[in-house]
Amino acid sequence: MKNKILALVTLAIVLVGCSEQSYEPKEINPETAICKICNMSITEMDFAGQIIFKNGDHDVYDDLGCLVEYILESGEDKIGAAYIKDAQDHTWIDVKEATYVYASDIWTPMNYGVLAFASKEQANQYLADQGTGKLLAYEDLLTFEWGIHTH
């Protein structure tokens, strides 16, 4: 009997250890949430971002630019997943899977002027509708000159 229990416990531990850890986005509380980088309150939820760390912690950001600044400063080693709000339906999308549009007259909380879209088609459609702007991929964000634009 003891051996069976021991085997079951061991199996459970092994299964838990082998299971793939998921990093789901978390709810942001506007009453208390502040941006990890610029300290601004997260009042504009439609532009918010968040990072879920591998240890289960998470940080929130008021603007995509702040989220990218954190990644540039601290690296990606400890990051499980990073999410940004879709500019159209305001759902969370993985920053690495999103397509981005920059235009100097796009308003965001930090005025960095970059919006995220779930697909390239949606981003292109937005560009066509606005008639101005520039398409960016996640890799472009890492060399983008954040915060120097005037509006």
Place this chain on the structure above:
Amino acid sequence: MKRFLYLSCFLLFLGFGQTAFASNDLQSLIDESPAGATIYLENKSYDGPIMITKPITLIGKEKTSIQSESIGVQVVEAANVHLQSLQFDVLKTAIELKNVKKSTITNVAIDNSNEGIRMFNAENIHVNGIMIKGKSGHFATKKNGIGVYDSRDIEITGTNIENVQDGLYIENTMDIFAQKNIIKSGRYGIHLMYSDDITLTENEISKNVTGLMVMMVDGITITHNQIQKQNELNSNGLFLYDVKNATVAKNELAENTVASILQNVQISKITNNLFCINGTAIQATKASEVVVTNNTFMGNILTARSDSTGFHLTGNSYDDYDGKDYDGDGIGDTPYTAVKSFGQWMVRKPVYQYFIESPSVVMLNLMDQQGNNSAPVVLVDTKPKLFQSSIKLKFKLHVPQLILGLICLIFIVVVGRKLS
């Protein structure tokens, strides 16, 4: 004959109705007035929205109000527009200026609007004596008291703003002067972004999440302000983020969770301020070019904390400095170390404050001082001034509390005598 009489009466009353309506039509009155005219409004309510596109002066009386379900007054492509002594009862924005120059807004009261005043591409605008009281509710659901965008030469004085998102929100604007404004109970008292050449003086900022939020600014002078009671979770009095050439002088920063946060600040000076009864007085990262000198630190839990680069701390006065001045020059003979291990922990875990003067914590602080004396570290003031215990704080007499205290005292004396 009767029919004629009835018809005459009907037309007569119809005529009276049109006259009353015309007197309430402020838009027609403005449209019919020549450029540069002054219109004196009556003590009554006018319907908005009102559009102004030429030089004009509107002067109201004590109870002149403008009502609207959208914008109250919109001024577009005009100069020399002056709005004076008006009350607004509007749902959205009370006053909006677009491409407006050399204009003034004075003695205006805005109550329960979603947004007070906003201006775009405005130049040489003076806003004075404005009362803005926002709706109740969380600041995330509200807009700003006064918003200024892409403008220059803006003067905002003597306003009283409460219960809005940001009291003053100023974005991409040059040459701003804000004086004697009282701003409380919002997200940020004054929020500056991408703006240059700013003077904030003699303002009273209290009970906001952040008192002054200064972001991406080059050239700002902050003097003689009272920045108090930003003491909720994540609150702070003054936040400088990505700022160059700031001078913060002669301010009183009291009862804030963190009095001032400096993040990526270059070539700036913090001098002659009083940091009083704050959780942390100065918290800094990437601020190695900041000079903090001639300030007084009194009753703060933690004087300063920073990243490894620190900032220049010199010639300040600290109430917890226990050094001696044997040569009598007013400067302590031993350095003051602002870093305290326990203080750092307490910032991270506020409940630790219950152990603040316990013997073990006192011992830890002494060890910090001794350890830091023998090694070069950041946040060490080598010329600390001896603390002046005679610093005068503003004394306010609370009459109700005084009366209540006296009644309690008399009651205790009377009961005490009867029992003895």
